[in-house]
Each structure stands twice: as C-alpha cells, then as structure tokens.
Amino acid sequence: MRVRRSTETRTGRAIDLSDWNVSADVVGDAVRGDDSDGLAIACPPPGPVHEHVGVIRPRIEFSRRAALAAAARSRGRTAPQDGELARIRERLDALDPAPVGLADARRRVADAEGSEAAVRERVATLQGRVQALRETDGDPSDAEAELADATRRLADLETERIAAEQTLARARERARETRDARRERLRLRDRADNLRRRAREHLADALGPAFERVRGAVPGETPPSVTAALAVARLADLTAPIVIDAEAAGFEAPSAAATWLDAPVIYV
Amino acid sequence: MLLVVTYSKAARQTLRNVCNGHDEAVVQRLGRAALLEPTRLGAFLALRLRAKHAGDVQIERTDPFNEFRDAPEAVRRAAAAYEDRAHPSTPYRAFAAGTDHPDPSAMAGTEL
Numbered sequence: 001m002r003v004r005r006s007t008e009t010r011t012g013r014a015i016d017l018s019d020w021n022v023s024a025d026v027v028g029d030a031v032r033g034d035d036s037d038g039l040a041i042a043c044p045p046p047g048p049v050h051e052h053v054g055v056i057r058p059r060i061e062f063s064r065r066a067a068l069a070a071a072a073r074s075r076g077r078t079a080p081q082d083g084e085l086a087r088i089r090e091r092l093d094a095l096d097p098a099p100v101g102l103a104d105a106r107r108r109v110a111d112a113e114g115s116e117a118a119v120r121e122r123v124a125t126l127q128g129r130v131q132a133l134r135e136t137d138g139d140p141s142d143a144e145a146e147l148a149d150a151t152r153r154l155a156d157l158e159t160e161r162i163a164a165e166q167t168l169a170r171a172r173e174r175a176r177e178t179r180d181a182r183r184e185r186l187r188l189r190d191r192a193d194n195l196r197r198r199a200r201e202h203l204a205d206a207l208g209p210a211f212e213r214v215r216g217a218v219p220g221e222t223p224p225s226v227t228a229a230l231a232v233a234r235l236a237d238l239t240a241p242i243v244i245d246a247e248a249a250g251f252e253a254p255s256a257a258a259t260w261l262d263a264p265v266i267y268v
Numbered sequence: 269m270l271l272v273v274t275y276s277k278a279a280r281q282t283l284r285n286v287c288n289g290h291d292e293a294v295v296q297r298l299g300r301a302a303l304l305e306p307t308r309l310g311a312f313l314a315l316r317l318r319a320k321h322a323g324d325v326q327i328e329r330t331d332p333f334n335e336f337r338d339a340p341e342a343v344r345r346a347a348a349a350y351e352d353r354a355h356p357s358t359p360y361r362a363f364a365a366g367t368d369h370p371d372p373s374a375m376a377g378t379e380l
Contacts, residue, residue, distance in 0.1 A: 100323030175326075182275035182324060186300070189277060 001241055001264045002042040003030075014254035015241075016267045024245045024268045028055035031241055031266070043264065046240035049074050053229040054240075058248040060229050067229075068211055069203035071236035077206060079199035088192045095188070097181035098174070105168040112161035119154045126150055210235055219260065220250010230261070238263035269295055270304040271328040272314050279321035286313050303330070338380050342370050 002011045005020065017027065022037060029036040031046055031054065046054055052067035053060070126147040133140035215231040222230070226248045233242050241264035244257055251257040254267040274280045280300045287294045287302055293310045295303040304310035306329070318325040335344055346369040350360055361372055 097323070100326075175323075178323065179275060179326060186275055186277065186280070 001266075003266065004040045004042075005038055014258035014265045014267070016254045018246050018267055020268075022268055024055050024057050024243050027243045027266055027268050031243060041241070041266075043241055044239040047074060047238070049232070049236040049238060050240060050242075053232045053236075053242065055243045055245075056226060056229045056233070056248050057245045058223060058226065060225050060248070062225075062229065064228055064232070065204040066200060067232045068207045068235070069200040071232050072203035072207045074236040074238065076237075077203055079202045081195040081199040081202070085192060085195045085199065088188050088195070092185060092188050092192070095181055095185045097178045097185065100175045100178055102168070102171050102175055105164070105171045108164040109161070109168050112157065112164045116154065116157040116161050119150060119157055123147065123150045123154055207235060218250075219256075222248065222250050233263060234261050236263075240264070241266050243268060269306050269330045270310045270314050271301065271326075271330050272304060272317060273301040273326040273328075274317070274321070274324060275300075275326070276321060276324040279317065279324040282317055282320055286317065342368070343375065346370055 001013065001015065002009060003015055003017065004010075010017070022039060026036045026039060027041070030039040030041045031043060031050070033045070048070040049067065052062040052070060126143060130140045130143045130147055132138075133143055211228075211231055214234050215227055218227045218230045230249065238261070242257075242261060243266045244251075244254075246267050249257060251260065254265050257267070258265040272283060274283050283300070283302055287297050290309065290313055293305050293307065293313055295305055304314055314325075314327045318327060346364065349369060350363055353363055363369070364371055
C-alpha cells in the first residue's frame with residue numbers, strides 16, 4: 001500500500017499518518033479511491049466489509065449483523081439462499097417492461113369528447129331555430145344551411161372520437177401486458193429482499209461464536225462499538241486497509257494493529 | 269372512487285406515505301393499492317404519484333356496481349344458487365352442467 005500527499009510518500013502494511021493532521025473519514029474516502037484533500041492511496045479496492053468497519057472512529061456506529069454477514073462472505077462462506085437469489089437476479093435481468101404511455105391517448109379522447117359535445121349543442125340550437133322560423137313563416141334557408149354544416153361537422157367529430165377511443169383501448173391492452181411484467185418484477189424484488197435478509201441472518205449466525213471469542217481478545221480498553229468493529233475486521237479476510245483513529249483503538253503501534261487484524265492498517 | 273395501483277417498491281412506499289398523510293382522501297388501503305375519494309384532493313394525490321413514478325402507477329376510476337342494472341338475471345340467479353349448493357366441494361362448472369345456469373367460459377367471454 002502507498003499513501004501520497006503532494007511530494008511525500010509513505011509505503012508499507014501499517015502506515016502512521018497521525019502527524020499529517022488528516023481525519024479518518026478523509027483517509028477512508030481516499031481508500032475508496034476518491035482523491036480527497038490531495039491524498040492519494042494506492043491499495044486494493046475495499047469490499048463490502050469496509051462499508052461497515054472500514055473506518056474505525058471512537059464512536060463508530062454500524063449494523064453488527066450486516067457487518068458479520070459481510071465478514072463471512074469475505075471468507076468465502078455462502079448461504080443456503082444464494083442459489084435462489086442468483087436465479088431471481090437472472091429473471092430480473094431478463095424482465096424489461098416497456099414504458100406505459102397512455103397520457104396522449106387519454107388526452108385525445110377527452111378533447112374529442114369535448115369538441116363533440118360543443119357541436120352537438122350547436123346542432124340542437126340550430127334545429128330549434130329552424131323549427132321556430134318554419135312555424136312563424138320566416139325564411140329558414142340560412143339556418144338550414146348552418147344546420148347542415150353543423151350536422152356534417154358532428155358526424156366527423158363522432159368518427160374522430162370513436163377512433164380516439166379505439167386507440168386508447170388498444171393502448172390500455174398493451175399497458176396491461178407491461179403491468180404484468182412490472183408486477184412480476186416487484187414480486188421478484190420483494191422475494192430477493194427477503195432472501196437477502198435471511199442469507200444475512202444465516203451468515204451472521206454462522207460467525208457469531210467466533211465473533212464472541214475474538215471480541216473478548218481485542219487488546220486494550222476500547223468502547224464496546226470499537227471493540228465489536230475490531231473483532232469484525234479481524235474475522236474478515238481483508239486486502240484493502242482499515243483506517244483507525246488512534247484515539248479509538250488500544251494498539252501500541254499501527255504495526256501491532258496490522259498484525260492483530262491481519263490486514264493493512266492506516267493510523268490517523 | 270379512484271383506484272391507485274403501484275408496481276414498484278418506490279411507488280408503493282410513496283403511496284404509503286401519501287395515505288399516511290391524507291387520511292381524509294383515503295377510502296381503503298389495499299397493500300400496494302388504495303382507493304381514494306373521488307374528490308379533487310384524491311385526483312391530486314393520484315396524479316402526484318403518477319408524476320413521480322410514471323408507468324409504475326395505474327389510476328382507474330371505479331363505478332358503483334348495481335347488479336340489478338349491470339348483471340343479467342341468469343348470472344345473479346347462478347351465483348345465489350351455487351352458494352346454496354348441497355355439496356360444498358362441487359366446482360361451479362360441474363354444478364352448472366345440465367342446468368340453465370351459464371357456463372363459466374361463456375360468462376368470461378361476454379362483457380357486462
């Protein structure tokens with residue numbers, strides 16, 4: 001592992017940066033490859049265990065069960081749920097529901113209905129006027145021409161509305177198919193979540209007794225959450241460095257921590 | 269009423285949040301679906317969900333069902349007779365065979 005800041009470089013399996021005045025979180029970012037504060041760290045990429053105990057601060061908070069499960073995975077342990085989970089992932093990858101786009105078709109129907117209703121009303125008005133003119137011996141010819149116009153227009157609009165309704169009906173049919181796929185996707189995701197939880201419980205249980213033993217052997221006086229984090233880190237098979245705030249842990253030196261954890265260590 | 273059905277985890281969660289925050293607009297909660305009041309607030313909430321989750325939200329408007337207007341008498345009679353059958357294990361198809369009661373596939377192919 002190699003740590004570099006401007007022109008200064010430090011290498012080794014246990015590196016002490018306590019004289020650089022950098023925070024544990026900044027160094028943790030740099031371990032993940034985020035070039036932070038001009039700090040660059042060349043090391044193997046951190047794994048899932050690092051998300052839980054990659055940076056050990058005096059008041060570290062993490063989910064012990066999830067961290068233990070990740071530690072078990074790092075040692076190659078598997079869970080009985082793994083096979084079904086892999087099959088579900090394959091099925092999820094194969095599901096690609098088409099987008100649902102019914103808004104245009106709905107708008108066309110609503111607009112067509114609106115226009116048709118307006119013209120229908122106009123036809124009724126004109127019919128009334130024609131009849132009134134005939135009854136009072138007036139000249140209905142202009143009104144009759146207008147009525148004929150409006151009636152033709154109404155027929156056109158009816159045709160448009162029916163076409164819009166048919167288009168919407170077909171679009172709804174297609175939407176039904178894509179919703180079947182979406183419902184299946186949701187069902188599979190729920191199932192996968194459930195399996196992942198059960199796998200995590202299984203793996204955490206599997207490492208439980210070892211965790212209790214190692215926790216009792218953590219050197220020095222440390223707060224309970226730090227003790228637990230160090231125990232998880234020791235149980236895990238790690239290639240990327242663990243960042244330890246010197247105030248948190250009770251090791252004599254970074255090299256002692258690296259030996260005990262059997263992992264690269266950066267002290268800050 | 270407005271029936272809102274969700275098809276993703278995120279949409280389902282938003283529906284839960286909306287229902288929790290707007291009791292006055294919720295008629296019934298049904299897991300990943302809900303019946304909302306046919307009010308402007310109900311429409312607003314349903315449309316908010318669709319604006320956020322697009323195709324993962326389905327909105328339908330429900331109509332009250334009046335069997336005396338919407339379903340033919342043969343269907344009403346068949347339902348009542350079947351629920352009054354002598355042997356609970358008889359499937360409907362067998363129950364209807366040789367009687368005047370409508371066949372299930374014929375019913376499935378006929379719209380109300």
